[in-house]
Amino acid sequence: VQFAEAQVDVETGIVKVTRILAIQDCGLIVDRLTAESQAYGGVVASINFALFEDRLLDRSTGQMVNPNMEWYMLGRHVGRAEDRHRAQQHAGARRHRHRRAADRVDGIGDRERGRNATGATIRSLPLHPHKVLAALEQERAGGTL
Amino acid sequence: VKAFAYVNPANEKDAVAALKVDSGSTALPLAGGQDLLARMKDYVTTPDRLVNIKGLDATIAATSSGGLRIGSAVKIVDLAEHAQTARIYPALIEAAGEVGTPQIRHQGTVGGNINQRPRCWYFRNEEFACFKKGGSRCFATTGENQYHAIFGNEGPSHIVHPSSLAVPLVAYGATFRVLGPNGEREVPAAEYFTLPNMRNVRKENVLADDEILTHVILPAPGSVKTGHYEVRYKQSHDWPLAMTTVVLTMNGATIQSARVVLGAVAPVPWRSKPAEAALAGKPLNAETAAAAAEAAVSEAKPMSGNAYKVQIARTAVKRAILQAAGIPTV
Numbered sequence: 001v002q003f004a005e006a007q008v009d010v011e012t013g014i015v016k017v018t019r020i021l022a023i024q025d026c027g028l029i030v031d032r033l034t035a036e037s038q039a040y041g042g043v044v045a046s047i048n049f050a051l052f053e054d055r056l057l058d059r060s061t062g063q064m065v066n067p068n069m070e071w072y073m074l075g076r077h078v079g080r081a082e083d084r085h086r087a088q089q090h091a092g093a094r095r096h097r098h099r100r101a102a103d104r105v106d107g108i109g110d111r112e113r114g115r116n117a118t119g120a121t122i123r124s125l126p127l128h129p130h131k132v133l134a135a136l137e138q139e140r141a142g143g144t145l
Numbered sequence: 146v147k148a149f150a151y152v153n154p155a156n157e158k159d160a161v162a163a164l165k166v167d168s169g170s171t172a173l174p175l176a177g178g179q180d181l182l183a184r185m186k187d188y189v190t191t192p193d194r195l196v197n198i199k200g201l202d203a204t205i206a207a208t209s210s211g212g213l214r215i216g217s218a219v220k221i222v223d224l225a226e227h228a229q230t231a232r233i234y235p236a237l238i239e240a241a242g243e244v245g246t247p248q249i250r251h252q253g254t255v256g257g258n259i260n261q262r263p264r265c266w267y268f269r270n271e272e273f274a275c276f277k278k279g280g281s282r283c284f285a286t287t288g289e290n291q292y293h294a295i296f297g298n299e300g301p302s303h304i305v306h307p308s309s310l311a312v313p314l315v316a317y318g319a320t321f322r323v324l325g326p327n328g329e330r331e332v333p334a335a336e337y338f339t340l341p342n343m344r345n346v347r348k349e350n351v352l353a354d355d356e357i358l359t360h361v362i363l364p365a366p367g368s369v370k371t372g373h374y375e376v377r378y379k380q381s382h383d384w385p386l387a388m389t390t391v392v393l394t395m396n397g398a399t400i401q402s403a404r405v406v407l408g409a410v411a412p413v414p415w416r417s418k419p420a421e422a423a424l425a426g427k428p429l430n431a432e433t434a435a436a437a438a439e440a441a442v443s444e445a446k447p448m449s450g451n452a453y454k455v456q457i458a459r460t461a462v463k464r465a466i467l468q469a470a471g472i473p474t475v
Contacts, residue, residue, distance in 0.1 A: 009475065011460040012376050012386075013453065052379070058288050063273070065266040065289050076381050129378060129386065130291065130453035 013129030017047050047075050051126050147191040163196040164355040174198045177253040180261040188271045211365030217256025217358050236313040236373035236390045244309050246382045256358045263304035276301050276346045290448040296411035298446045302341040305409045312408035316390035319363045325356035338413035369394050372469030374461045385409040387458040389465040400424045410458050417441040429470045438463035
């Protein structure tokens with residue numbers, strides 16, 4: 001189960017994830033550090049999926065225009081939510097998977113959550129400001145669905 | 146990286162002399178290298194000779210008229226942490242503190258920030274022979290232009306000027322000292338950066354190939370209130386989507402005159418005359434800020450994919466003015 005808290009600046013369309021709660025059914029934990037790191041990694045990847053990562057292709061040549069860490073955006077330390085995670089040992093043998101985007105994006109980019117934060121519906125990720133601003137504008141003009 | 150010769154001149158005169166090369170070959174000055182070395186690795190720029198200018202003046206000194214003279218080899222981090230600059234030119238300190246990452250600020254210089262080449266992804270990609278690389282078109286006009294210009298879009302190039310420091314420097318009315326083979330000259334910051342035309346499109350400023358920018362000279366600001374606001378998608382290591390510096394000359398509670406300069410929205414640091422007119426003679430409050438922000442974007446001409454930047458520029462102008470007024474921005 002995951003929860004995410006996000007702030008949306010409605011004048012710029014910029015979204016910030018302020019907190020994430022990730023509860024993981026881990027099964028038998030052999031190494032606590034590894035288990036926690038897996039959860040951290042999943043949370044970080046999900047923030048990147050929801051807010052940042054986007055492979056942009058030039059529409060005429062098909063060349064990727066952002067094949068570098070300058071324009072292919074990834075969250076950085078200051079851009080990351082304050083995350084705390086504690087792995088609890090749990091009876092049972094289920095595998096602790098490195099669960100990524102599909103799980104936690106629920107909490108950030110899902111249209112229901114987007115609606116909670118902004119009142120607008122956003123149907124595509126990542127939540128770049130141009131999508132957020134366009135959705136807010138549509139909402140003000142009478143809404144869509 | 147293509148092989149190159151390396152020259153280590155003893156002083157600024159020798160540096161200028163070392164920049165002179167036969168036609169057909171190129172020599173470029175190297176300071177922090179935060180822009181140039183990356184371009185060389187990508188084969189976007191292939192100089193035959195690099196001239197080390199790390200030895201240029203790296204001091205910040207008070208001028209007799211109450212301003213500051215900043216050597217172009219000053220590291221951005223040293224500017225950002227300079228107490229006297231913070232007192233007199235707070236907007237410049239804010240801009241310096243938000244440049245790139247700590248690593249870039251420790252290595253990059255003031256002169257390098259002002260003279261860096263555009264971050265346009267077509268310019269930075271070897272595969273695209275654009276106007277700025279001697280080619281015959283600007284790929285942004287019909288391509289991916291979400292980070293390109295919304296002002297000064299007459300072409301032929303649609304880059305946004307990448308320098309964050311240039312924005313407050315133009316707003317504070319700085320002058321640049323330029324040294325060339327025929328001696329030195331001083332150029333107002335506002336006239337240093339050039340809108341592109343077919344003759345000058347391979348450069349972003351008036352600096353000749355054998356000239357170097359040695360100093361930034363800031364005049365005493367007088368009785369002003371300043372504000373500076375940058376909008377970034379990420380909080381660090383990201384280019385601003387729009388930024389604004391406002392310098393308001395006050396007459397009591399009334400704005401006597403204003404300078405409003407926008408960054409990351411035009412091929413040059415963009416001085417907004419409509420916004421300045423909307424501020425002059427008005428009380429400094431939220432209503433004035435909103436009106437000036439509206440005036441600032443009245444002349445915007447966005448491209449196919451960057452109309453959203455108009456709203457972001459509007460917000461940057463408004464919040465910079467609110468900051469000058471001491472009103473919370475969010």
